[in-house]
Amino acid sequence: MQNGNVAEELDALIVGSGFGGIWLLYHLRKLGFKAKIYEAGQDLGGIWYWNCYPGARVDSDVPLYEYSLEEIWREWTWTERFPSWEELREYFKFVDKKLDISKDCHFNTRVTAAEFDKEKDQWVITAEDGHVARAKYFLPCTGFAAKRYVPPFKGLETFEGECHHTAVWPQSGIELRDKKIGVIGTGASGVQVIQEVGPIAKHLTVFQRTPNLALPMVQQKLDRQKQLDTKDEYPAIYKLRPTTFGGFHYDWVYRDLASASPEEREALFEKLWAAGGFQFWLANYQDILFNKEANDLCYDFWKRKVRARLNSPETQEKLAPSTAPHAFGTKRPCLEQHYYEVYNQSNVDLVNLKDDPIVEITPKGIHTQSGFHELDVLVLATGFEAVTGGLTQIDIKGIDGQTLKSKWAKGTWTYLGMTTAGFPNLFFLYGPQGPTAFCNGPTCAELQGNWIIKCIEHMRKEKKSRIDATAAAEDEWRKHVTQLCDITLFPGTSSWYMGANIPGKKFESLNYAGGVPRYSRECDQKADKGYEGFMLVGQA
Numbered sequence: 001m002q003n004g005n006v007a008e009e010l011d012a013l014i015v016g017s018g019f020g021g022i023w024l025l026y027h028l029r030k031l032g033f034k035a036k037i038y039e040a041g042q043d044l045g046g047i048w049y050w051n052c053y054p055g056a057r058v059d060s061d062v063p064l065y066e067y068s069l070e071e072i073w074r075e076w077t078w079t080e081r082f083p084s085w086e087e088l089r090e091y092f093k094f095v096d097k098k099l100d101i102s103k104d105c106h107f108n109t110r111v112t113a114a115e116f117d118k119e120k121d122q123w124v125i126t127a128e129d130g131h132v133a134r135a136k137y138f139l140p141c142t143g144f145a146a147k148r149y150v151p152p153f154k155g156l157e158t159f160e161g162e163c164h165h166t167a168v169w170p171q172s173g174i175e176l177r178d179k180k181i182g183v184i185g186t187g188a189s190g191v192q193v194i195q196e197v198g199p200i201a202k203h204l205t206v207f208q209r210t211p212n213l214a215l216p217m218v219q220q221k222l223d224r225q226k227q228l229d230t231k232d233e234y235p236a237i238y239k240l241r242p243t244t245f246g247g248f249h250y251d252w253v254y255r256d257l258a259s260a261s262p263e264e265r266e267a268l269f270e271k272l273w274a275a276g277g278f279q280f281w282l283a284n285y286q287d288i289l290f291n292k293e294a295n296d297l298c299y300d301f302w303k304r305k306v307r308a309r310l311n312s313p314e315t316q317e318k319l320a321p322s323t324a325p326h327a328f329g330t331k332r333p334c335l336e337q338h339y340y341e342v343y344n345q346s347n348v349d350l351v352n353l354k355d356d357p358i359v360e361i362t363p364k365g366i367h368t369q370s371g372f373h374e375l376d377v378l379v380l381a382t383g384f385e386a387v388t389g390g391l392t393q394i395d396i397k398g399i400d401g402q403t404l405k406s407k408w409a410k411g412t413w414t415y416l417g418m419t420t421a422g423f424p425n426l427f428f429l430y431g432p433q434g435p436t437a438f439c440n441g442p443t444c445a446e447l448q449g450n451w452i453i454k455c456i457e458h459m460r461k462e463k464k465s466r467i468d469a470t471a472a473a474e475d476e477w478r479k480h481v482t483q484l485c486d487i488t489l490f491p492g493t494s495s496w497y498m499g500a501n502i503p504g505k506k507f508e509s510l511n512y513a514g515g516v517p518r519y520s521r522e523c524d525q526k527a528d529k530g531y532e533g534f535m536l537v538g539q540a
Helices: 017-028 085-099 190-199 224-229 231-243 264-276 292-307 315-319 441-461 471-486 517-526
Strands: 008-015 035-038 111-117 122-127 132-142 162-165 180-184 203-208 350-353 358-362 365-368 371-374 377-380 396-398 465-467 535-536
Touching: 008 017, 008 465, 017 085, 017 396, 017 441, 035 111, 085 315, 111 132, 122 371, 180 365, 190 377, 203 365, 224 231, 224 350, 231 441, 292 315, 315 350, 441 517, 465 471
Parallel strands: 008 035, 008 132, 111 396, 162 377, 180 203, 180 377, 203 350
Antiparallel strands: 111 122, 122 132, 358 365, 365 371, 465 535
């Protein structure tokens, strides 16, 4: 390891040690490439190093949410169907033990800048702590939720109690029992915090802008021996995973909702609801995200189920409105365990910010238009500059000195959701215009990771020093991603899927809506045609 301005010479520099970064390092290393990971956190795990707020857990079930590597899954077992952040950290420790990842990681090393040296066809990467690397390939694996967002609340800095964004929760935790707690935001982290702290808070005030159309998690304790007895089924599970729309072990019912009788429809809805997870979203009739009438029927069923769990008609209307706040499934549904029951508690208040907006945050709490809410603790579950933010927060300069942030200021351009023109030898995964937010994380990490690894192998075999997407190819890809989204109901909803949660950000499809199999097929076709849409030049 070199410090100061002495550059570490590498074949590949990877940013981030989550599922994607570890996958790339492990396989590139096996192929003889000299690769390292620079990680801002103190340990492996990516988002699961940072996610340690109360109730944090994954919303994909196992064994889908893990690596398909037999040397990992053969011995590892879980205690819950949807593991907590604590158990996920233990998983990454086990991965490290098996794959020896940490020896090639620089922790507490936040990458701040990267610039392409066109004379040497290398990236020069610098970190906040002084580390410098020169690498032929720059591989940011920053994930879709790496840049937190806090709205410009008046007076926020004056609050005298504890105040934390869920993305940077203190690693040691904080005491919440018998405290007056406020939670702003009801996305995934908000839902998880609310259902965790509601039963222990002296008083909980939830500040909601849009109700979350949350789905039942149907959490289960898992038996170790039963898992071990079914390990021989895992290869088939991992073979199936990339063949489904969302990279799970279930897929659409390939018929339109209108083709089913009301009795058939109700039976399927009940079955999916009881199964839990994302099945009511991604194993439903094939047209529910395309056809408004079909989508309305899904919402009506969801509304009936949720309202049955809420005691107050007023609360029912706030959390499960008579008219859908947006098309079901066009904002990411969160998974809940007892979220709605929390609102039946006498110590919980729900503030609808559309009717009663925040006026100012003061040293002792929050003033809304209608009154004052005294708080000891303020939780900011206000989300992220999703999908693009993790990349643009790094000062990445391409072949002509243009920054990635300036290139994407008025819209996102990528090719295959893994590259962008003018930034040679730069590959990112789990980023914009890939399946990302519509896909199980490890499925996407492995699929895109394998494609990138094969491309780098091809470059070595052909003795090429530079690969860059063409502007024409990325224009076509952007049009393709937009067209896939435009035929769905997604553009009708202001969501982070479309960049709408960030003021001034371009309203556009940030994710590939054609499903994992189609995406994989299209990427492979480009590779099979000699990396069509790319320019490969130079002598390595």
